[in-house]
Amino acid sequence: MPFINDVLEHNREANAQKSHADAASQQRLTTSRFLFEPKVVMQHLRARIIGQEAALGEIENMLNVVKADFSSTERPLSVTLMLGSTGVGKTETVRLISEAIYGRPDAFCRIDMNTLAQEHYAAALTGAPPGYVGSKEGTTLFDIEAIQGSFSKPGIVLFDELEKASTEVIRSLLNVLDSGTLTLSSGSKTIDFKNSLIFMTSNVGARQAQSALNYFSRLPKPAQRLCERLAEQWGKSSQHVIEKALHQQFDPEFINRIDRILHYCPVDQHWLPQLIDIELNKLNQRLRKQGCHVSLDAYAIALLSRQHDIRFGARNLARKFRTQLEPVLARFILKHPLQKKLLIGVKHRQLSVMAHPVDS
Missing domain, CATH: 3.40.50.300 (P-loop containing nucleotide triphosphate hydrolases)
Structure with missing residues (x-):
């Protein structure tokens, strides 16, 4: 008898959970046909x-x-x-x-x-x-x-x-x-x-x-x-x-x-660190197939932020990544294909790539 009671109790709980799930599903359907949140x-x-x-x-x-x-x-x-x-x-x-x-x-x-x-x-x-x-x-x-x-x-x-x-x-x-x-x-x-x-x-x-x-x-x-x-x-x-x-x-x-x-407001200097972070994340996603990951130090961030032209918004920053950062990075990767953790800093007022220091 105890065994039968356990089975019955288990079935009741399962049925209750199913009914709750069905009700929730039905509520979602009656609320909206769209699946996006x-x-x-x-x-x-x-x-x-x-x-x-x-x-x-x-x-x-x-x-x-x-x-x-x-x-x-x-x-x-x-x-x-x-x-x-x-x-x-x-x-x-x-x-x-x-x-x-x-x-x-x-x-x-x-x-x-x-x-x-x-x-x-x-x-x-x-x-x-x-x-x-x-x-x-x-x-x-x-x-x-x-x-x-x-x-x-x-x-x-x-x-x-x-x-x-x-x-x-x-x-x-x-x-x-x-x-x-x-x-x-x-x-x-x-x-x-x-x-x-x-x-x-x-x-x-x-x-x-923009003139004003x-x-x-x-x-x-x-x-x-x-x-x-x-x-x-x-x-x-x-x-x-x-x-x-x-x-x-x-x-x-x-x-x-x-x-x-x-x-949409002009992109001023205040937002540049966050925009640099977004561009860096995009770059690291593209580098996944090479197994590489790039970080920027404070000097590199400051150099990329310098002389930001508010007329061109975030595209100006993306262009700096393509024309100033990526060529330097590409040369380093081709020369040191086994280096996977990279740090970009500044040397002689230009972006420079080095192997990321290993944590001790």
Whole structure:
């Protein structure tokens, strides 16, 4: 009897656990059809996008709404415009979202708008009209599979460098942003964007805003802060300048179809140590196949940080890694293939590689 009672008790516990698991699974299904977790996506973003907390906070809000799965079925899941100068992380944000949701950074449809600068290039998006060459094929630049995603994963679309596209190309997007559909000119096919996260990037106004920042940067710190406060009060801050340029560049009908307009800040000296750490991690990931690992000492970090050009953002730092650090590292690896733990320092005012000292 005791044995039978033990078996019955065990079965009751197993059934209770199964019922709890089934209930939890059912709750997840009824809460959202999407499998991605916003917290996981945001951890991935915050580890790689530095100094843009306001923009990332808005992206987190957007992902939470999409995950909750009560978005309108008559339009895209979200439409986000990211503004800011080059190298601040706009395009990288989309790559990282793609990587977090799909496991690879290129699982999205990217349209480089600088290739669509002429009016007649609208046909590259909407297809050739009836009677023209290619009209029957219904060809388009859009990657339909990446746009539509799946039941459990949203599609991701990026319109990069929006301000460089022609007015006709921008007009062709109005229906996409409004109703989530695009009918090709031939009428033979309709592309559905209703399961898509639509992102757009633009440098509009960045040059004008950068001119003011360059002027402020030459002033002492207290004077910089005073000028920034006055610029904010007079409507001359970087954000105001960019907003003004945005409304001069695009029609109200287009801007009114955008859910979120995010401002990415210039990458200043304050963030360089974290950005160097990110670039170093990327390098060490690439060195894994050689079994190597590289560290930087304080002098190397200081040298890489020197003469940072705020106009080019994080790309300027990545370029320094490619042109100053990697050639020196490559020569050392080719000359000393058995050395796997490497330390980069400074010798004669240039980066220098040595074997990492062995801990005693």
